[in-house]
Amino acid sequence: MIAHPDKAELDKVAVELLQVYGNRELKAKERLAIPPQEMPSQDPHVRVSNMDEVATGYTEAQVKVEALRCLQCANAPCVKGCPVGIDIPRFIAKAAEGDYASSVAVIKESSMLPAICGRVCPQESQCQLLCTVGKSLKSIDKAVNIGRIERYVADWESRAGKRKNPEIAASTGKxxxxxxxxxxxxxxxxxxxxxxxxxxxxxxxxxxxxxxxxxxxxxxxxxxxxxxxxxxxxxxxxxxxxxxxxxxxxxxxxxxxxxxxxxxxxxxxxxLPKFLNIAGENLVGVFSANEYLTRSNLMRAYDRHKAGTPLYNSKKVAVFGGGNVAMDAARTAKRLGADEVTIVYRRTDEEMPARREEIAHAKEEGVKFLYLHAPLRIVGDEKGMVKQVELITCELGEPDASGRRSPVEIPGSEAMHDFDTVIVAIGNAxxxxxxxxxxxxxxxxxxxxxxxxxxxxxxxxxxxxxxxxxxxxxxxxxxxxxxxxxxxxxxxxxxxxxxxx
Structure with missing residues (x-):
């Protein structure tokens, strides 16, 4: 597991950057020279043992520095990447000034859920994908961290007790x-x-x-x-x-x-969860990701004293799938006490659809990744409980309908792997x-x-x-x-x- 710089260290660097770049007009070249601000987070060694939020949020100095990185482009390509059309340059400019009330008000002209979207939206494939800063520096990782700024101003509104409900029009009788x-x-x-x-x-x-x-x-x-x-x-x-x-x-x-x-x-x-329709999916110890996450999230399976559902004691967990739900299920399994969690994915890391941040967090937390493998069947013991999974090795062939290269099974590469729990995270209907x-x-x-x-x-x-x-x-x-x-x-x-x- 990788240790992260603590919040105080990141804040200290941001304060120093503000002293250099703050309180004056900046040219585009100067804005491009400001480094992206890292999101403070719990140390991986600590967070795998709790359910607290991993990312702890920018400090005030960090949010101002990150906001200063925005070029305030006249054509605002980032707005075109936002499904609800938030005026991104305007809300970021207000955040750079420290006017967080105005900043969140701009967001709420288009979006009612900034604290949620700032946390879970895939900005890297939407607004940040089109960010001029990222394109200028030739890396999506160096785009302005729009979602993190959005999260900060939304959280500020809540902490400061400044939230106001919108006005309601006169009753229509409808x-x-x-x-x-x-x-x-x-x-x-x-x-x-x-x-x-x-x-x-x-x-x-x-x-x-x-x-x-x-x-x-x-x-x-x-x-x-x-x-x-x-x-x-x-x-x-x-x-x-x-x-x-x-x-x-x-x-x-x-x-x-x-x-x-x-x-x-x-x-x-x-x-409605999808299954693979392979032998053994009815064994004890096989869960859809929906069921597994609902037991933890809604019924607090992780809290043995207050849980509304029994905790399934897993030691070696296989998660089938490569999306955000698979990452959520795998990281939850670690927190529920599994000794070893492996994500089994038919393609490679490059094709994996989950957010890069979620994949990185999973790896930091000790989740293993078994690429280019597909499940053939699940094998149970004499009590009908999961004991092993038969996997076959794959190679990438031609692109499928989605544009990703299709996995092709390699005959004769079948092998048995020991697992006592299987979580199927291949999508929903x-x-x-x-x-x-x-x-x-x-x-x-x-x-x-x-x-x-x-x-x-x-x-x-x-x-x-x-x-x-x-x-x-x-x-x-x-x-x-x-x-x-x-x-x-x-x-x-x-x-x-x-x-x-």
Whole structure:
């Protein structure tokens, strides 16, 4: 494991840089000379034994230094990379001045969840990918750390008690239902409520927050941050009903016809785990990543004294997959006490879709990576519990439909590997419940709801949808973008200016 510089050391360097570059007009060449600020974090030796947030956040000196690196480009390419179109140069300029209230206000013109997005959005493949600084220095790692600045100003607003709920328009008398409580639904609910509609959010589980609560571990996104956003919705007047499974507790037609809802937004996510359909997936000790993470995140499996579910005692864990969910599952397994955790991936590190930061953190924490291997079967002992996994070695062939080179199995390279736990993290599909219980709702062959690209309107009048139920497993910010687009169209529909035939 690699030790990190502590926060005091990083702050000291940042203070010295401020003395050199602060309080004067800087030329582009000077801004490019300012080094990127490293994110302070817990030492890997320490954090593998706790669930506290790994990244501890910039100091004030660091955020000002990082903000000074922004060139304030006139064409603002970073904005084009943001799914919700945040005015990035403007919020960064305010942060450089130390005007954090104005900075976060700029963000909230476009995004209601900056503390969340600053932590979990893949900026390196969105806004930071297009950053002129990164391109000028020929490295994405040297782009302005937009997400870290966003996180700082959002956290400052919360710490300083400066948060203000948006003003609510006069009541329209319209009643709107929001199904699900993840990022798309939270965004839509806020915008619909601001327009003056009565909004009721329906959540199937006993806690709201969707994937932000059950899917993303505490060490990446503290649940208190999500709860703060939900509390803000409640303070705005959004009613949240828990343990309400739309499609079972009530169907969509029931809500529209019997309960009197004038419009509905569907943000139910993609929570149906995919499996490999190989022998042995029904053995004790095989988990979908969804189940594994939900037991830890929502039911506190890591807290033996307060857990709402039994802890499965693993020693040697195999995680199949290479995305962010696989990293979350592997790092959670380490914190739950596993001696050895191995990510088994069919391609190489270069093709791995997880964020570079998450991969680096996993490696720092002792997670092993077995590249160019694919599982063939899982073998159990006499008690039906996982004992071994048969893996086959692969090589990379031609690119597949996604543009990545396809793994090709090498005959005769099969070998048995000892594991007592398997976590399958190869993606999710849409839960078919609403589709199966709703006539007239069009879906594609993957079960995702078909919507109009501009309005997010479905095939049913007055029903809109967004987030993973439409996009498949996507990012928080993309889901938020759809929630905002849908709310705008719904407001027009409810006002009688944008009715869908």
């Amino acid at each position: 009643k709107v239902g929001v199904v699900g409580s993840g990022p798309a639904s939270m965004t839509a609910a806020a915008d619909l409520r601001r327009a003056g509609h009565d909004v009721v959010m329906f959540e199937a589980l006993h806690k709201a927050g969707g994937v932000l609560v059950y899917g993303i571990p505490e060490f990446r996104l503290p649940k208190s941050i999500v709860q703060e956003e939900l509390d803000a919705l409640s303070a705005m007047g959004v009613k949240i009903e828990h343990n309400f499974l739309v499609g079972r507790t009530a169907k969509l037609h029931d809500l529209m016809e019997r309960e009197g809802f004038d419009a509905l937004f569907l943000g139910t996510g993609a929570g 849409s839960n078919p419940l609403i589709e199966k219980t709703t006539k007239g709702l069009d879906v594609n062959r993957r079960g995702n709801i078909i919507v109009d690209e501009e309005t997010c309107a479905t095939s049913m009048k007055g029903v809109y949808a967004g987030g993973d139920i439409v996009l498949g497993a996507a990012t928080v910010i993309l889901a938020m973008g759809q929630g905002r687009r849908a709310a705008k169209a719904m407001n027009a529909y409810l006002a009688g200016t944008g009715e869908v035939e």
